[in-house]
Amino acid sequence: MILVLVETDPQGVTLTSREALTFARTMGERMGDPQLEAVAVGPLPDTAAVLAHLGEQGVTTLHHADDERLAAYGAAAWAAAVVDVASSGAARLVVGSGTPRGMEVLAHVATRLDCLMAANVIALEDTDPLTVSRQVMGGGVFERMRLDGEVAVVAVAGHAVDPVPAAESRTTDVRTYEPALTDADLLTRVVRTEKAAGEDTSALTGAKVVVGAGRGAGSADGFTDLLELKDLLGGALGVSRVVTSLGWRPHHEQVGQTGSRISPDLYVACGISGAIQHWAGCQSAKTILAINTDPDAPMVTQAHYAVIGDLHEVVPAINEELRRRRG
Numbered sequence: 001m002i003l004v005l006v007e008t009d010p011q012g013v014t015l016t017s018r019e020a021l022t023f024a025r026t027m028g029e030r031m032g033d034p035q036l037e038a039v040a041v042g043p044l045p046d047t048a049a050v051l052a053h054l055g056e057q058g059v060t061t062l063h064h065a066d067d068e069r070l071a072a073y074g075a076a077a078w079a080a081a082v083v084d085v086a087s088s089g090a091a092r093l094v095v096g097s098g099t100p101r102g103m104e105v106l107a108h109v110a111t112r113l114d115c116l117m118a119a120n121v122i123a124l125e126d127t128d129p130l131t132v133s134r135q136v137m138g139g140g141v142f143e144r145m146r147l148d149g150e151v152a153v154v155a156v157a158g159h160a161v162d163p164v165p166a167a168e169s170r171t172t173d174v175r176t177y178e179p180a181l182t183d184a185d186l187l188t189r190v191v192r193t194e195k196a197a198g199e200d201t202s203a204l205t206g207a208k209v210v211v212g213a214g215r216g217a218g219s220a221d222g223f224t225d226l227l228e229l230k231d232l233l234g235g236a237l238g239v240s241r242v243v244t245s246l247g248w249r250p251h252h253e254q255v256g257q258t259g260s261r262i263s264p265d266l267y268v269a270c271g272i273s274g275a276i277q278h279w280a281g282c283q284s285a286k287t288i289l290a291i292n293t294d295p296d297a298p299m300v301t302q303a304h305y306a307v308i309g310d311l312h313e314v315v316p317a318i319n320e321e322l323r324r325r326r327g
């Protein structure tokens with residue numbers, strides 16, 4: 001059995017957990033172990049939506065740890081709940097998404113199961129022995145890792161795969177259980193959660209088109225055409241750290257290792273050099289168009305398409321053409 005720890009939100013199973021489900025299903029199929037089960041811990045915001053997502057991914061059973069002591073997140077308690085299912089079901093793999101919570105819980109799970117763990121995994125290379133590719137150093141370096149053991153824990157890097165539905169959807173059975181929790185499991189618990197004011201990154205991380213801007217914008221006043229392009233394409237603005245450090249744009253627009261990770265269909269990177277820390281946040285874009293005066297800038301050499309030129313000339317020309325075509 002392949003067991004996936006899923007995180008939920010009011011829309012059902014989170015995007016990164018659905019990605020982890022797709023990844024786990026593919027692993028199971030290649031390992032000859034297609035039995036895919038899920039575990040969710042604590043209250044579910046919308047059970048029907050969660051089950052719809054799980055059924056679509058081919059999950060046969062949802063193990064729901066429903067215990068009031070789990071209402072507040074705590075890594076050790078969540079891990080105890082996951083280990084309960086993994087041990088009783090003899091899971092061969094425990095998979096989850098590489099979110100901060102996912103990583104934290106899975107690290108506890110691997111310790112409790114005394115088994116191997118690979119984090120930031122982006123691809124399955126081989127099944128015997130289990131070999132995966134993973135990204136490190138903020139996505140700038142790729143490693144191949146072999147896990148010589150019977151059971152393994154895998155944290156899947158965000159946006160490494162698309163959440164593709166299974167060939168056949170399932171009706172997912174729900175098994176509610178109360179995991180065995182010790183006092184020690186409950187020592188660390190979240191007591192309050194609050195959103196940082198003005199730091200809503202959802203428009204950027206969920207955008208299908210992102211117009212990126214770097215130092216090449218020139219100044220805080222240099223964004224007018226870039227913002228117009230963003231509006232014409234129905235997208236979001238993303239910027240480099242130089243731009244936020246200089247105070248030209250707010251931090252929640254930053255893309256990269258210390259900003260948001262984006263995976264749009266199109267990333268138009270204007271006046272951005274493509275430093276490794278920026279690349280870490282945009283490398284999952286399906287198509288990258290770089291606009292830059294330097295033909296040797298890493299963003300240009302790694303992009304699918306590039307326009308070599310001054311963004312203050314190129315972007316207004318694109319905007320004009322888009323407006324003309326739209327009449």
Ligand SMILES: Cc1cc2nc3c(=O)[nH]c(=O)nc-3n(C[C@H](O)[C@H](O)[C@H](O)COP(=O)(O)OP(=O)(O)OC[C@H]3O[C@@H](n4cnc5c(N)ncnc54)[C@H](O)[C@@H]3O)c2cc1C
Nearest residue numbers: 214215216240241256257258259271272273277278293311
């Ligand atoms: C620990 C750490 C974490 C970091 N995290 C991040 C992060 O999350 N995100 C991030 O972005 N950076 C991050 N950085 C900073 C990163 O290393 C780079 O310094 C930064 O990404 C560079 O921003 P930039 O490309 O806008 O500027 P520059 O590197 O100065 O590049 C500007 C580019 O614009 C081009 N250009 C200039 N004028 C024009 C013009 N008129 N038209 C077209 N092109 C023009 C130039 O040719 C150049 O390629 C981090 C650094 C560290 C050390």
